[in-house]
Amino acid sequence: MEAQDIPALPRGVRLHFDRVRDTWVLLAPERAVTLDGVGHAILNAVDGTRRFEEIVDHLAESFGAPQEQISSDSSGFLDALRDRRFLDVVS
Protein backbone atom coordinates (compact mmCIF):
# COMPACT_ATOMS: atom_id res chain seq x y z
CA MET A 1 0.00 0.00 0.00
CA GLU A 2 1.48 3.35 -1.05
CA ALA A 3 0.93 6.63 0.78
CA GLN A 4 -1.19 8.04 -2.05
CA ASP A 5 -3.34 4.92 -2.54
CA ILE A 6 -7.01 5.27 -1.75
CA PRO A 7 -8.34 1.95 -0.45
CA ALA A 8 -12.04 1.19 -0.79
CA LEU A 9 -14.33 -1.72 -0.05
CA PRO A 10 -15.80 -2.89 -3.36
CA ARG A 11 -19.41 -3.80 -3.87
CA GLY A 12 -20.27 -7.01 -2.04
CA VAL A 13 -17.75 -6.48 0.77
CA ARG A 14 -19.04 -4.96 3.99
CA LEU A 15 -18.54 -4.70 7.72
CA HIS A 16 -21.08 -6.51 9.84
CA PHE A 17 -21.48 -6.82 13.57
CA ASP A 18 -21.97 -10.50 14.42
CA ARG A 19 -24.25 -10.46 17.45
CA VAL A 20 -24.05 -14.22 18.01
CA ARG A 21 -20.24 -14.23 18.27
CA ASP A 22 -20.04 -10.69 19.62
CA THR A 23 -17.47 -9.52 17.09
CA TRP A 24 -17.08 -7.47 13.93
CA VAL A 25 -16.66 -9.43 10.72
CA LEU A 26 -15.91 -8.50 7.14
CA LEU A 27 -18.43 -10.14 4.85
CA ALA A 28 -17.28 -10.85 1.30
CA PRO A 29 -18.43 -13.21 -1.45
CA GLU A 30 -18.79 -16.63 0.21
CA ARG A 31 -16.36 -15.61 2.97
CA ALA A 32 -16.47 -14.07 6.42
CA VAL A 33 -13.33 -12.69 8.06
CA THR A 34 -13.35 -12.20 11.82
CA LEU A 35 -11.88 -8.81 12.72
CA ASP A 36 -10.01 -7.91 15.88
CA GLY A 37 -10.21 -4.37 17.26
CA VAL A 38 -7.31 -3.15 15.13
CA GLY A 39 -8.66 -4.67 11.91
CA HIS A 40 -12.03 -3.13 12.56
CA ALA A 41 -10.49 0.28 13.26
CA ILE A 42 -8.48 0.16 10.03
CA LEU A 43 -11.48 -0.79 7.91
CA ASN A 44 -13.64 1.76 9.64
CA ALA A 45 -11.20 4.38 8.41
CA VAL A 46 -11.41 3.07 4.84
CA ASP A 47 -14.11 5.22 3.29
CA GLY A 48 -13.10 5.30 -0.36
CA THR A 49 -11.94 8.93 -0.17
CA ARG A 50 -9.07 8.98 2.36
CA ARG A 51 -5.55 8.27 1.17
CA PHE A 52 -3.58 5.57 2.96
CA GLU A 53 -1.30 8.18 4.59
CA GLU A 54 -4.35 9.95 5.99
CA ILE A 55 -5.68 6.68 7.37
CA VAL A 56 -2.34 6.06 9.08
CA ASP A 57 -2.36 9.58 10.59
CA HIS A 58 -5.86 9.06 11.85
CA LEU A 59 -5.09 5.68 13.41
CA ALA A 60 -1.78 6.82 14.93
CA GLU A 61 -3.63 9.64 16.61
CA SER A 62 -6.53 7.57 17.90
CA PHE A 63 -4.33 4.72 19.17
CA GLY A 64 -1.46 6.94 20.36
CA ALA A 65 0.90 4.58 18.53
CA PRO A 66 3.99 5.30 16.38
CA GLN A 67 3.18 6.13 12.73
CA GLU A 68 5.73 3.68 11.41
CA GLN A 69 4.25 0.72 13.21
CA ILE A 70 0.67 1.61 12.27
CA SER A 71 1.75 2.08 8.68
CA SER A 72 3.42 -1.29 8.36
CA ASP A 73 0.63 -3.18 10.21
CA SER A 74 -2.17 -1.57 8.22
CA SER A 75 -0.34 -1.92 4.96
CA GLY A 76 0.13 -5.66 5.48
CA PHE A 77 -3.49 -6.09 6.51
CA LEU A 78 -4.90 -4.12 3.57
CA ASP A 79 -2.55 -5.75 1.05
CA ALA A 80 -3.72 -9.18 2.18
CA LEU A 81 -7.35 -8.14 1.69
CA ARG A 82 -6.45 -6.71 -1.70
CA ASP A 83 -4.89 -10.03 -2.78
CA ARG A 84 -8.15 -11.75 -1.90
CA ARG A 85 -10.12 -9.15 -3.90
CA PHE A 86 -11.82 -7.90 -0.75
CA LEU A 87 -10.33 -4.43 -1.22
CA ASP A 88 -9.89 -2.13 -4.21
CA VAL A 89 -7.31 0.60 -4.54
CA VAL A 90 -7.79 3.82 -6.44
CA SER A 91 -4.52 5.69 -6.88
Place this chain on the structure above:
Amino acid sequence: MKIPPPIAMLAELTHRCPLSCPYCSNPLELTRLDQELDTQTWARVFREAAGLGVLQLHLSGGEPASRRDLEELVTAARDAGLYTNLITSGIGLTEKRLQTLDAAGLDHVQLSLQGTNPEMADEIGGYKGGFKRKMQVATWIGQIGFPLTLNAVLHRRNLHQLPRAIEMAVEMGARRIEVATVQFHGWALKNRDAFMPTRAQAQEATQIVAEARKSLKGTLVIDYVPADYHDDYPKRCMGGWGTSGLNVAPDGQVLPCHAAQTIPHLEFDRVQDKPLQEIWYKGSAFNAYRGTDWMPEPCQSCDRKTVDFGGCRCQAMAIIGDPNATDPVCIKSPHHGALQQQANTHAVQVDAPLNYRAQPQRGVVQAD
Protein backbone atom coordinates in the same frame (compact mmCIF):
# COMPACT_ATOMS: atom_id res chain seq x y z
CA MET B 1 -16.62 -30.60 22.44
CA LYS B 2 -18.17 -27.16 22.33
CA ILE B 3 -20.39 -26.94 19.26
CA PRO B 4 -19.75 -23.72 17.32
CA PRO B 5 -22.60 -21.88 15.60
CA PRO B 6 -22.76 -22.45 11.83
CA ILE B 7 -21.32 -19.83 9.48
CA ALA B 8 -23.02 -20.84 6.25
CA MET B 9 -26.34 -22.24 5.14
CA LEU B 10 -27.08 -23.74 1.76
CA ALA B 11 -30.76 -23.30 0.95
CA GLU B 12 -31.70 -25.73 -1.78
CA LEU B 13 -34.81 -23.90 -2.86
CA THR B 14 -35.87 -26.44 -5.46
CA HIS B 15 -34.67 -29.52 -7.28
CA ARG B 16 -36.18 -28.26 -10.54
CA CYS B 17 -33.61 -27.21 -13.13
CA PRO B 18 -33.61 -26.59 -16.88
CA LEU B 19 -30.21 -28.30 -17.07
CA SER B 20 -29.59 -31.95 -16.36
CA CYS B 21 -25.85 -32.08 -15.66
CA PRO B 22 -24.74 -35.69 -15.15
CA TYR B 23 -22.66 -34.66 -12.09
CA CYS B 24 -25.51 -32.91 -10.26
CA SER B 25 -25.04 -33.07 -6.49
CA ASN B 26 -28.77 -33.36 -5.86
CA PRO B 27 -29.93 -36.71 -4.48
CA LEU B 28 -31.18 -39.40 -6.85
CA GLU B 29 -34.60 -39.05 -5.27
CA LEU B 30 -35.66 -35.54 -6.22
CA THR B 31 -38.20 -33.42 -4.37
CA ARG B 32 -41.38 -32.57 -6.27
CA LEU B 33 -42.66 -29.03 -6.69
CA ASP B 34 -45.65 -29.64 -4.41
CA GLN B 35 -43.30 -30.69 -1.59
CA GLU B 36 -41.17 -27.53 -1.74
CA LEU B 37 -41.19 -25.12 1.22
CA ASP B 38 -43.26 -22.00 0.61
CA THR B 39 -42.01 -18.40 0.70
CA GLN B 40 -43.07 -17.70 4.27
CA THR B 41 -41.42 -20.83 5.63
CA TRP B 42 -38.14 -20.00 3.90
CA ALA B 43 -38.32 -16.45 5.27
CA ARG B 44 -38.74 -17.84 8.79
CA VAL B 45 -35.85 -20.26 8.27
CA PHE B 46 -33.63 -17.36 7.15
CA ARG B 47 -34.46 -15.45 10.34
CA GLU B 48 -33.78 -18.53 12.44
CA ALA B 49 -30.47 -19.05 10.62
CA ALA B 50 -29.34 -15.48 11.29
CA GLY B 51 -30.32 -15.89 14.96
CA LEU B 52 -28.29 -19.07 15.11
CA GLY B 53 -25.15 -17.35 13.79
CA VAL B 54 -25.28 -18.01 10.05
CA LEU B 55 -23.58 -15.19 8.13
CA GLN B 56 -23.51 -16.53 4.59
CA LEU B 57 -26.61 -17.75 2.81
CA HIS B 58 -26.25 -19.63 -0.44
CA LEU B 59 -29.43 -19.81 -2.50
CA SER B 60 -29.10 -22.89 -4.62
CA GLY B 61 -31.04 -25.76 -6.11
CA GLY B 62 -31.62 -27.23 -8.67
CA GLU B 63 -31.84 -23.89 -10.33
CA PRO B 64 -32.97 -21.26 -7.81
CA ALA B 65 -34.27 -19.07 -10.64
CA SER B 66 -36.90 -21.78 -11.20
CA ARG B 67 -38.55 -20.39 -8.06
CA ARG B 68 -40.90 -17.60 -9.04
CA ASP B 69 -40.52 -16.08 -5.57
CA LEU B 70 -36.72 -15.82 -5.78
CA GLU B 71 -36.83 -12.02 -5.56
CA GLU B 72 -39.01 -12.18 -2.43
CA LEU B 73 -36.68 -14.75 -0.91
CA VAL B 74 -33.66 -12.48 -1.47
CA THR B 75 -35.51 -9.62 0.21
CA ALA B 76 -36.35 -11.88 3.16
CA ALA B 77 -32.73 -13.04 3.42
CA ARG B 78 -31.35 -9.51 3.43
CA ASP B 79 -33.99 -8.40 5.94
CA ALA B 80 -32.76 -11.22 8.17
CA GLY B 81 -29.25 -9.73 7.92
CA LEU B 82 -27.70 -12.51 5.84
CA TYR B 83 -25.04 -12.12 3.16
CA THR B 84 -26.94 -13.47 0.19
CA ASN B 85 -25.34 -15.42 -2.61
CA LEU B 86 -27.14 -16.79 -5.65
CA ILE B 87 -25.75 -20.02 -7.09
CA THR B 88 -27.14 -20.28 -10.60
CA SER B 89 -26.66 -21.62 -14.11
CA GLY B 90 -28.11 -18.31 -15.31
CA ILE B 91 -30.95 -20.08 -17.10
CA GLY B 92 -34.25 -18.54 -16.07
CA LEU B 93 -32.74 -15.15 -15.27
CA THR B 94 -33.69 -12.18 -17.40
CA GLU B 95 -32.25 -8.67 -17.33
CA LYS B 96 -35.38 -7.50 -15.53
CA ARG B 97 -35.21 -10.26 -12.93
CA LEU B 98 -31.55 -9.44 -12.28
CA GLN B 99 -32.44 -5.79 -11.80
CA THR B 100 -35.14 -6.78 -9.32
CA LEU B 101 -32.65 -9.01 -7.49
CA ASP B 102 -30.24 -6.05 -7.40
CA ALA B 103 -32.93 -3.86 -5.85
CA ALA B 104 -33.71 -6.65 -3.37
CA GLY B 105 -30.11 -6.47 -2.16
CA LEU B 106 -28.56 -9.61 -3.62
CA ASP B 107 -24.89 -9.52 -2.59
CA HIS B 108 -23.15 -11.89 -4.98
CA VAL B 109 -23.68 -14.25 -7.88
CA GLN B 110 -21.95 -17.56 -8.47
CA LEU B 111 -22.40 -18.60 -12.09
CA SER B 112 -21.76 -22.20 -13.13
CA LEU B 113 -19.78 -23.09 -16.23
CA GLN B 114 -20.27 -26.48 -17.88
CA GLY B 115 -17.77 -25.83 -20.65
CA THR B 116 -16.03 -22.95 -22.39
CA ASN B 117 -17.83 -23.31 -25.72
CA PRO B 118 -21.42 -24.16 -26.74
CA GLU B 119 -20.48 -27.65 -27.96
CA MET B 120 -19.12 -28.73 -24.59
CA ALA B 121 -21.38 -26.71 -22.30
CA ASP B 122 -24.65 -27.65 -23.99
CA GLU B 123 -23.76 -31.31 -24.15
CA ILE B 124 -22.79 -31.51 -20.49
CA GLY B 125 -25.75 -29.43 -19.35
CA GLY B 126 -28.11 -31.33 -21.65
CA TYR B 127 -29.63 -28.01 -22.71
CA LYS B 128 -29.28 -26.64 -26.20
CA GLY B 129 -28.66 -22.91 -26.31
CA GLY B 130 -27.67 -22.87 -22.64
CA PHE B 131 -24.14 -21.57 -23.20
CA LYS B 132 -25.27 -18.66 -25.34
CA ARG B 133 -27.90 -17.70 -22.80
CA LYS B 134 -25.37 -17.96 -19.96
CA MET B 135 -23.01 -15.57 -21.75
CA GLN B 136 -25.85 -13.09 -22.10
CA VAL B 137 -26.65 -13.42 -18.40
CA ALA B 138 -22.95 -12.91 -17.55
CA THR B 139 -23.03 -9.64 -19.49
CA TRP B 140 -26.06 -8.41 -17.55
CA ILE B 141 -24.44 -9.43 -14.27
CA GLY B 142 -21.39 -7.36 -15.23
CA GLN B 143 -23.51 -4.36 -16.30
CA ILE B 144 -25.40 -4.35 -13.01
CA GLY B 145 -22.12 -4.75 -11.16
CA PHE B 146 -22.84 -7.80 -9.03
CA PRO B 147 -19.65 -9.32 -7.64
CA LEU B 148 -19.20 -12.53 -9.60
CA THR B 149 -17.63 -15.91 -9.02
CA LEU B 150 -17.39 -18.29 -11.94
CA ASN B 151 -17.74 -21.92 -10.95
CA ALA B 152 -16.14 -24.19 -13.52
CA VAL B 153 -16.91 -27.85 -12.97
CA LEU B 154 -14.18 -29.95 -14.52
CA HIS B 155 -13.80 -33.61 -15.36
CA ARG B 156 -12.05 -35.82 -17.89
CA ARG B 157 -14.12 -34.49 -20.80
CA ASN B 158 -13.44 -30.79 -20.27
CA LEU B 159 -10.29 -30.48 -18.15
CA HIS B 160 -8.41 -29.35 -21.24
CA GLN B 161 -10.61 -26.23 -21.17
CA LEU B 162 -9.32 -25.09 -17.78
CA PRO B 163 -6.97 -22.38 -19.14
CA ARG B 164 -9.80 -20.91 -21.20
CA ALA B 165 -12.19 -21.03 -18.22
CA ILE B 166 -9.69 -18.95 -16.22
CA GLU B 167 -9.41 -16.44 -19.10
CA MET B 168 -13.19 -16.22 -19.32
CA ALA B 169 -13.44 -15.42 -15.62
CA VAL B 170 -11.03 -12.52 -16.12
CA GLU B 171 -12.91 -11.32 -19.22
CA MET B 172 -16.22 -11.39 -17.34
CA GLY B 173 -14.71 -9.31 -14.54
CA ALA B 174 -15.16 -12.09 -12.01
CA ARG B 175 -13.17 -11.60 -8.83
CA ARG B 176 -12.97 -15.30 -8.20
CA ILE B 177 -13.15 -18.62 -10.01
CA GLU B 178 -13.87 -21.88 -8.36
CA VAL B 179 -12.05 -24.61 -10.22
CA ALA B 180 -14.02 -27.60 -9.05
CA THR B 181 -13.04 -31.06 -10.18
CA VAL B 182 -16.17 -33.21 -10.07
CA GLN B 183 -16.70 -34.83 -6.70
CA PHE B 184 -18.40 -38.16 -6.96
CA HIS B 185 -21.64 -37.82 -5.06
CA GLY B 186 -25.25 -37.74 -6.19
CA TRP B 187 -25.66 -38.21 -9.93
CA ALA B 188 -21.91 -38.05 -10.52
CA LEU B 189 -21.57 -41.49 -8.97
CA LYS B 190 -23.42 -42.85 -12.00
CA ASN B 191 -20.94 -41.12 -14.28
CA ARG B 192 -17.56 -42.06 -12.94
CA ASP B 193 -16.68 -43.84 -16.20
CA ALA B 194 -17.44 -40.70 -18.20
CA PHE B 195 -15.94 -38.13 -15.84
CA MET B 196 -13.06 -39.62 -13.86
CA PRO B 197 -9.98 -37.60 -14.77
CA THR B 198 -6.77 -39.38 -15.50
CA ARG B 199 -4.00 -38.97 -12.96
CA ALA B 200 -2.04 -36.94 -15.51
CA GLN B 201 -4.98 -34.60 -16.03
CA ALA B 202 -5.39 -34.14 -12.28
CA GLN B 203 -1.70 -33.26 -11.92
CA GLU B 204 -1.80 -30.89 -14.87
CA ALA B 205 -4.81 -29.07 -13.41
CA THR B 206 -2.98 -28.58 -10.13
CA GLN B 207 -0.05 -27.09 -12.00
CA ILE B 208 -2.22 -24.79 -14.13
CA VAL B 209 -3.96 -23.51 -11.02
CA ALA B 210 -0.64 -22.88 -9.24
CA GLU B 211 0.70 -20.89 -12.19
CA ALA B 212 -2.50 -18.90 -12.69
CA ARG B 213 -2.62 -18.04 -8.99
CA LYS B 214 0.79 -16.42 -9.38
CA SER B 215 0.19 -14.62 -12.65
CA LEU B 216 -3.29 -13.38 -11.69
CA LYS B 217 -2.53 -12.39 -8.11
CA GLY B 218 -4.70 -9.43 -7.15
CA THR B 219 -6.87 -9.87 -10.25
CA LEU B 220 -8.53 -13.24 -9.86
CA VAL B 221 -8.72 -15.44 -6.78
CA ILE B 222 -8.72 -19.15 -7.59
CA ASP B 223 -10.36 -21.65 -5.28
CA TYR B 224 -9.42 -25.16 -6.23
CA VAL B 225 -11.13 -28.44 -5.50
CA PRO B 226 -8.68 -31.08 -6.73
CA ALA B 227 -9.61 -34.49 -8.09
CA ASP B 228 -10.48 -36.65 -5.19
CA TYR B 229 -9.80 -40.32 -5.84
CA HIS B 230 -6.24 -39.65 -6.98
CA ASP B 231 -5.21 -37.92 -3.74
CA ASP B 232 -3.39 -39.45 -0.79
CA TYR B 233 -5.37 -37.66 1.90
CA PRO B 234 -9.10 -37.01 2.03
CA LYS B 235 -10.80 -33.64 2.05
CA ARG B 236 -11.97 -32.01 5.22
CA CYS B 237 -15.58 -32.42 4.24
CA MET B 238 -17.82 -29.44 5.12
CA GLY B 239 -14.96 -28.12 7.28
CA GLY B 240 -15.79 -30.89 9.75
CA TRP B 241 -19.22 -32.46 10.19
CA GLY B 242 -21.67 -30.13 11.93
CA THR B 243 -19.08 -27.43 12.62
CA SER B 244 -19.51 -24.70 10.02
CA GLY B 245 -22.39 -25.33 7.67
CA LEU B 246 -25.80 -26.86 7.10
CA ASN B 247 -28.09 -27.56 4.15
CA VAL B 248 -31.81 -27.19 3.98
CA ALA B 249 -33.33 -29.40 1.29
CA PRO B 250 -36.33 -28.22 -0.80
CA ASP B 251 -38.74 -30.21 1.40
CA GLY B 252 -37.38 -28.75 4.65
CA GLN B 253 -35.08 -31.58 5.74
CA VAL B 254 -31.96 -30.21 7.40
CA LEU B 255 -28.78 -31.98 6.34
CA PRO B 256 -25.17 -31.80 7.55
CA CYS B 257 -24.06 -31.95 3.89
CA HIS B 258 -25.81 -32.37 0.57
CA ALA B 259 -25.11 -36.06 0.22
CA ALA B 260 -26.00 -36.97 3.82
CA GLN B 261 -29.23 -38.68 2.76
CA THR B 262 -27.13 -41.47 1.26
CA ILE B 263 -26.23 -42.59 4.80
CA PRO B 264 -29.06 -44.97 5.70
CA HIS B 265 -28.90 -44.82 9.51
CA LEU B 266 -29.23 -41.03 9.73
CA GLU B 267 -32.56 -39.37 10.48
CA PHE B 268 -33.14 -35.77 9.50
CA ASP B 269 -35.24 -33.18 11.26
CA ARG B 270 -37.39 -30.79 9.27
CA VAL B 271 -37.69 -27.03 9.63
CA GLN B 272 -41.49 -27.45 9.72
CA ASP B 273 -41.21 -29.43 12.95
CA LYS B 274 -38.39 -27.89 14.98
CA PRO B 275 -36.46 -24.62 15.25
CA LEU B 276 -33.16 -24.60 13.34
CA GLN B 277 -31.30 -23.92 16.61
CA GLU B 278 -32.53 -27.19 18.12
CA ILE B 279 -31.79 -29.13 14.93
CA TRP B 280 -28.22 -27.80 14.74
CA TYR B 281 -27.28 -28.38 18.38
CA LYS B 282 -29.36 -31.43 19.26
CA GLY B 283 -30.32 -33.16 16.01
CA SER B 284 -29.10 -36.76 15.83
CA ALA B 285 -27.79 -36.41 12.27
CA PHE B 286 -25.62 -33.43 13.22
CA ASN B 287 -24.25 -35.16 16.30
CA ALA B 288 -23.58 -38.46 14.52
CA TYR B 289 -20.11 -37.48 13.26
CA ARG B 290 -19.26 -34.35 15.21
CA GLY B 291 -15.79 -34.15 16.72
CA THR B 292 -13.54 -37.20 16.94
CA ASP B 293 -15.20 -39.63 19.39
CA TRP B 294 -16.95 -41.58 16.62
CA MET B 295 -13.71 -42.31 14.76
CA PRO B 296 -12.38 -45.79 14.19
CA GLU B 297 -8.73 -46.63 13.65
CA PRO B 298 -6.60 -45.64 11.78
CA CYS B 299 -8.21 -42.19 12.31
CA GLN B 300 -8.43 -42.31 16.11
CA SER B 301 -4.66 -42.37 16.64
CA CYS B 302 -3.83 -40.31 13.52
CA ASP B 303 -2.19 -36.89 13.85
CA ARG B 304 -4.38 -35.63 11.01
CA LYS B 305 -7.63 -36.46 12.74
CA THR B 306 -8.47 -32.83 13.43
CA VAL B 307 -7.13 -31.78 10.01
CA ASP B 308 -9.52 -33.80 7.86
CA PHE B 309 -11.83 -35.38 10.46
CA GLY B 310 -11.56 -38.76 8.77
CA GLY B 311 -12.62 -37.32 5.42
CA CYS B 312 -16.00 -37.67 3.82
CA ARG B 313 -18.63 -39.90 5.49
CA CYS B 314 -20.69 -40.08 2.31
CA GLN B 315 -17.65 -41.20 0.33
CA ALA B 316 -16.91 -43.96 2.84
CA MET B 317 -20.56 -45.00 2.43
CA ALA B 318 -20.48 -44.84 -1.37
CA ILE B 319 -17.23 -46.70 -1.89
CA ILE B 320 -17.12 -49.30 0.87
CA GLY B 321 -20.66 -49.26 2.21
CA ASP B 322 -19.64 -48.13 5.70
CA PRO B 323 -20.21 -44.49 6.70
CA ASN B 324 -18.17 -44.97 9.89
CA ALA B 325 -15.00 -45.99 8.09
CA THR B 326 -11.95 -43.90 7.21
CA ASP B 327 -12.47 -42.17 3.87
CA PRO B 328 -10.98 -44.67 1.37
CA VAL B 329 -9.12 -41.84 -0.33
CA CYS B 330 -6.79 -41.80 2.69
CA ILE B 331 -3.50 -43.58 2.17
CA LYS B 332 -3.95 -45.16 5.62
CA SER B 333 -7.26 -46.78 4.65
CA PRO B 334 -7.03 -50.49 3.78
CA HIS B 335 -9.23 -49.64 0.76
CA HIS B 336 -6.93 -46.94 -0.63
CA GLY B 337 -5.14 -49.17 -3.14
CA ALA B 338 -8.38 -50.60 -4.49
CA LEU B 339 -9.82 -47.11 -4.88
CA GLN B 340 -6.80 -45.87 -6.83
CA GLN B 341 -7.07 -48.85 -9.11
CA GLN B 342 -10.80 -48.26 -9.51
CA ALA B 343 -10.11 -44.60 -10.41
CA ASN B 344 -7.62 -45.66 -13.08
CA THR B 345 -10.15 -48.09 -14.51
CA HIS B 346 -12.89 -45.45 -14.64
CA ALA B 347 -10.49 -43.04 -16.31
CA VAL B 348 -9.91 -45.26 -19.36
CA GLN B 349 -13.59 -45.83 -20.26
CA VAL B 350 -13.29 -43.54 -23.27
CA ASP B 351 -16.67 -44.37 -24.79
CA ALA B 352 -18.70 -44.10 -21.59
CA PRO B 353 -22.06 -42.40 -22.20
CA LEU B 354 -23.39 -39.54 -20.07
CA ASN B 355 -26.18 -40.51 -17.66
CA TYR B 356 -28.12 -37.29 -17.31
CA ARG B 357 -29.82 -36.15 -14.16
CA ALA B 358 -33.58 -36.72 -14.16
CA GLN B 359 -36.16 -34.05 -13.41
CA PRO B 360 -38.39 -34.15 -10.32
CA GLN B 361 -41.66 -35.95 -10.97
CA ARG B 362 -44.61 -33.69 -11.26
CA GLY B 363 -47.06 -33.90 -8.39
CA VAL B 364 -50.68 -32.82 -8.21
CA VAL B 365 -49.61 -29.21 -8.68
CA GLN B 366 -48.33 -28.64 -12.19
CA ALA B 367 -44.83 -27.22 -12.53
CA ASP B 368 -44.59 -24.08 -14.64
